[in-house]
Amino acid sequence: PKWGAAQARGLFLVFEGLDRSGKSTQSKKLEAHLQKVGYGKVKWMCFPNRKTAIGTAIDLYLRRQLELPDEAVHRLFSANRWEMAKSIVEDLKAGTTIICDRYAFSGVAYSAAKGLDFTWCQSPDRGLPCPDGIFFLYIDEKVGASRANFGDERYENAEMQAEVRNQFKDPRLRAQVNWHDVDGARDKEAIHAEILRAFEAIRQEDQENRHPVQ
Ligand code: T5A
Numbered sequence: 001p002k003w004g005a006a007q008a009r010g011l012f013l014v015f016e017g018l019d020r021s022g023k024s025t026q027s028k029k030l031e032a033h034l035q036k037v038g039y040g041k042v043k044w045m046c047f048p049n050r051k052t053a054i055g056t057a058i059d060l061y062l063r064r065q066l067e068l069p070d071e072a073v074h075r076l077f078s079a080n081r082w083e084m085a086k087s088i089v090e091d092l093k094a095g096t097t098i099i100c101d102r103y104a105f106s107g108v109a110y111s112a113a114k115g116l117d118f119t120w121c122q123s124p125d126r127g128l129p130c131p132d133g134i135f136f137l138y139i140d141e142k143v144g145a146s147r148a149n150f151g152d153e154r155y156e157n158a159e160m161q162a163e164v165r166n167q168f169k170d171p172r173l174r175a176q177v178n179w180h181d182v183d184g185a186r187d188k189e190a191i192h193a194e195i196l197r198a199f200e201a202i203r204q205e206d207q208e209n210r211h212p213v214q
Pocket residue numbers: 017018019020021022023024025026047048062077078101102103104106107108110111147148155156184185186187188191
């Protein structure tokens with residue numbers, strides 16, 4: 001759009017990381033901050049979205065009440081994102097900024113950690129809306145395991161988390177996306193401050209791309 005266009009597209013921001021790395025805490029803090037400063041329409045969402053029909057199956061699987069082949073549950077996680085894809089695009093077009101707790105990067109890292117082929121894992125998510133920025137919260141296993149409720153769900157064990165951490169290092173995950181590594185083992189406010197600085201850079205870059213200086 002030109003200067004003065006009625007509505008700029010919203011930003012799509014994704015939080016990724018291991019279990020208990022602080023994604024929910026930090027994504028909600030960013031949402032609250034943007035609301036407080038009157039940034040505009042902001043929507044928080046998360047994957048898996050356990051409230052849909054597909055999400056119900058995923059929830060049962062994660063709570064070990066349903067057994068599924070690794071390939072099948074991988075496709076379900078992706079389908080759970082495709083269920084929301086249209087509404088994400090519509091919201092962004094309407095100027096709403098979306099803050100999303102986990103997305104396709106988790107989908108690939110967790111399934112590849114179970115031994116599925118990395119490229120195969122990427123394929124069902126091809127064509128989903130691409131985030132404007134990804135905040136990857138990294139912590140070591142010990143920090144995650146020490147946080148509340150660790151150990152309840154299927155992937156919450158040291159072996160799996162170590163393998164997921166390895167997969168998240170794969171450069172194929174970071175290719176062609178705006179990826180920010182954030183040390184998640186610090187104080188919550190320090191992490192929040194770093195994310196705000198990164199957010200501001202993403203926002204400025206987005207505006208410059210929209211309104212190139214002549
Ligand atoms: N999965 C997901 C796939 O396999 N494929 C996919 O495609 C997708 C989307 C469920 C599982 O599904 C897998 C990955 C997961 O194993 P989930 O529902 O997002 O995914 O579950 P979790 O990642 O386990 O979510 P959590 O809520 O456990 O972790 P968060 O959101 O990273 O952590 P948060 O913010 O809730 O914090 C956890 C605890 O730590 C404290 C918090 O107060 C809380 O008690 N905490 C801190 N303590 C000290 N210092 C800090 N800086 C702290 N930040 C938070």
